[in-house]
Amino acid sequence: MRTKVNRLLLALAGLLLIVAGGATLAVGLGVKPPSWWIYDGRHEVLLTEANRTRWRGEGWWWPVVIAALAVILLLALWWLSAELRRHRLTALSVDTGDGDGAEVRGRAVEDALGDEAERLPGVDRARVLLRGRRSSPEVRAGLRLEPNAGPRETLERLVGQGLRDARGALGRDELPAEVVLKAARHKAERVS
Missing domain, CATH: 3.30.70.1350 (Cation efflux protein, cytoplasmic domain)
Structure with a gap:
């Protein structure tokens, strides 16, 4: 049961990432996005300069963001390797x-x-x-x-x-x- 749930969650996370990445790529190539999409056109950036520099005065902000993303990436890779590992003795x-x-x-x-x-x-x-x-x-x-x-x-x-x-x-x-x-x-x- 646990393996099925893990594989289902991995498949949903992968599907979500593929859809989000494909939609972002499509907007970047000139496709008109829907009104609820996070940005409107191919020349618009995901993070504006105001958003990027908002926490610049705080020395802890970017190291915490980078560390959190690194931990999430390592956990995702560990989860994927656990799913791909053989459960049978060769x-x-x-x-x-x-x-x-x-x-x-x-x-x-x-x-x-x-x-x-x-x-x-x-x-x-x-x-x-x-x-x-x-x-x-x-x-x-x-x-x-x-x-x-x-x-x-x-x-x-x-x-x-x-x-x-x-x-x-x-x-x-x-x-x-x-x-x-x-x-x-x-x-x-x-x-x-």
């Missing part, structure tokens, strides 16, 4: 037991866990994601259960079999997991 560090290490593709681990989860009785579909860090991965699994499946039994089998095998294969004592169970929906059919 590789995991594996302890091979010989003092060296190995890397396993995150997608391969996700596929193996997903295939094993789909083989469990009562599981219609499974989707597995690896998150966290290379040294401490976390599993997020979404299972769609068939109508006759028992959620408790399915979860116990996944933790007891699938995650145990994954911990052993990756050489880890623990592998935290979040499992979301959903029931499969079937369309009603007419019986005659």
